Amino acid sequence: MKFLVAATSAAGHINPLLAIARVLVEEGHEVLALTADAFKDRFTKSGVRHKAFSGKPNRDLSKIFEYFPERTDLEPGAELLLFDLKKVFIDVIPDQFQQLTQTLREFPADVVICDQLFLGSFPLLDLPREKRPAVVHCAISILWSARDDHAPMGPGLPPAQSQEQVSAYRQIFDGLQESFYEPVARSLNEVLASIGAAPVAQTVFDATVHRPDLYIQATVPEFEYPRATLPGTVRFVGRLPGSVETRLPEWARDIDPAKKVILVTQGTVANFDLGQLVGPTLTALSGRDDLVVLVTTGGKPATDIPAPIPANAYVTEFLPYDVIMPFVDVLVTNGGYGTVNHALSEGVPIVVAGLTEDKAEIAARVAWSGCGIDLKSNAPDPASLREAIDEVLQTSGYSEAAKTLKSRYAAFDTKAEIIALLTTVQ
Missing domain, CATH: 3.40.50.2000 (Glycogen Phosphorylase B;)
Structure with missing residues (x-):
């Protein structure tokens, strides 16, 4: 089979997809990685073909403060998360999608595997299933779709232990609508509209989990908060294989x-x-x-x-x-x-x-x-x-x-x- 790996250019996003690509290559599958130039050697050394992004998606986000020096002035929490979602992940959607579809014409993959914040996959997911490859999102973080206790994503709230706590979490969530969730949704849908893609009705966190054909959560269920029901796309796989590097100093x-x-x-x-x-x-x-x-x-x-x-x-x-x-x-x-x-x-x-x-x-x-x-x-x-x-x-x-x-x-x-x-x- 043919697999196209499309990854945001940050090590925490690249590493899980590199591990998956390596497993596929070892099984004899053909894998092409669409990533930034900075990560080319890591893929090619593992036997994975590489194609570099151009433009904004080709940024090496280990140097994020060179691209966004104003980020140093932002407070951790909703303010910083809002900035990152808009400037780092949403603004690049048109370039990601254009280069993703161009690559698929050159390399007709059976499956596209993206990290969960590669939002250039959203316009691809608008297409009928018979007109596109399967799309898989791989988690690079916690399972962040909506929780049963209504806790918002970001502040690190543990599972609610009472109905009073559930109500308090819901109040926090509602309080973030105007300052966080609505600006993210507005930014996301404006960018999608600019390339003729459909708007997303869910939060960006829910959409990244629910919209793909499969969502790989690289941990064990016991390290996630219990939920009454999991999204149907989610599959836990344990810890992904580590680096092939074995040399110690x-x-x-x-x-x-x-x-x-x-x-x-x-x-x-x-x-x-x-x-x-x-x-x-x-x-x-x-x-x-x-x-x-x-x-x-x-x-x-x-x-x-x-x-x-x-x-x-x-x-x-x-x-x-x-x-x-x-x-x-x-x-x-x-x-x-x-x-x-x-x-x-x-x-x-x-x-x-x-x-x-x-x-x-x-x-x-x-x-x-x-x-x-x-x-x-x-x-x-x-x-x-x-x-x-x-x-x-x-x-x-x-x-x-x-x-x-x-x-x-x-x-x-x-x-x-x-x-x-x-x-x-x-």
């Missing part, structure tokens, strides 16, 4: 196996200021003879860390999680979805501190599942980090909950699930 040989290992990361998007989490964590754990601190900067040089690097810490731009994660005792993260799922699939408990993008929602699920502590901050102080890390290390409940989730991930044959779903999607 030379210093990895010097790690004392008797010491606890703390892995610290701010991912590859929200790592513009390593003083938010990496720096305070290094300060918090400096001088600890019982710990080894591993820092991955997501491509930033170590000199970008605005704190001294203590003797018990090692810093590198990237680490192969498949190799290192089984030896980690606590993950300290700002809440990247792929990283959190990778840790939990290995039974690693988490301290999470992140509020931008979707991170408050991911952090809330870490706390709700009992697998870690949500510091509810973008920039926690060293004392808070030290206290939280020690609590996770010393309180068995966190690691036990993480190990329980590990067994749930292990129950999935993820590669087989992906192949079965994508080769039979209607």
Whole structure:
């Protein structure tokens, strides 16, 4: 079969689709990736053909502040999410759709696989099913379609425990209509109308889940809030396969196996200021003879860390999680979805501190599942980090909950699930 992978040009969006593309290639299918130039090598090294976007979709969003310097002035939460949806994901729809349809003429795929915020798929989904390939959305974040308790997407509200709380959540949701949901819908439908596409009546969050022929949620049901009914498109597949990279830095040989290992990361998007989490964590754990601190900067040089690097810490731009994660005792993260799922699939408990993008929602699920502590901050102080890390290390409940989730991930044959779903999607 022929598969076309179309991905938003950010690592958190690319990584899940690269993992799926790799599985398909290994099974002998033909795969073409339509992504930014910046990610060409990652696909071609995995045996996936690559075609580069042009124009706006070709931006490398790891450099998002170069394209949108005004983003630094926005507060985490609805204001930042509204900006991102309009400027990063909605404005590019015409270019995405035009280049997607052109590529399909050159490469008549049986299935198109997009990340959940590749909204250029919406006009394609307007077509009758017999006149288009199957369209699959792959989650790069939590399951964000409407919840039973009416909690809005974004603020990280745990499941309501009473009717009073349900009413309170509904009030919050209604209060965001004028300032958030209506501006997003207006922007989305104006852009769709500009290319002759039909308006979307649902919220953008519901539409990305309900409209495709299949929606792949790359986690386990136990890491999602319970729902009375799931959207019919949703299928859980467990944790997607990690990178094929297995090389560790030379210093990895010097790690004392008797010491606890703390892995610290701010991912590859929200790592513009390593003083938010990496720096305070290094300060918090400096001088600890019982710990080894591993820092991955997501491509930033170590000199970008605005704190001294203590003797018990090692810093590198990237680490192969498949190799290192089984030896980690606590993950300290700002809440990247792929990283959190990778840790939990290995039974690693988490301290999470992140509020931008979707991170408050991911952090809330870490706390709700009992697998870690949500510091509810973008920039926690060293004392808070030290206290939280020690609590996770010393309180068995966190690691036990993480190990329980590990067994749930292990129950999935993820590669087989992906192949079965994508080769039979209607």
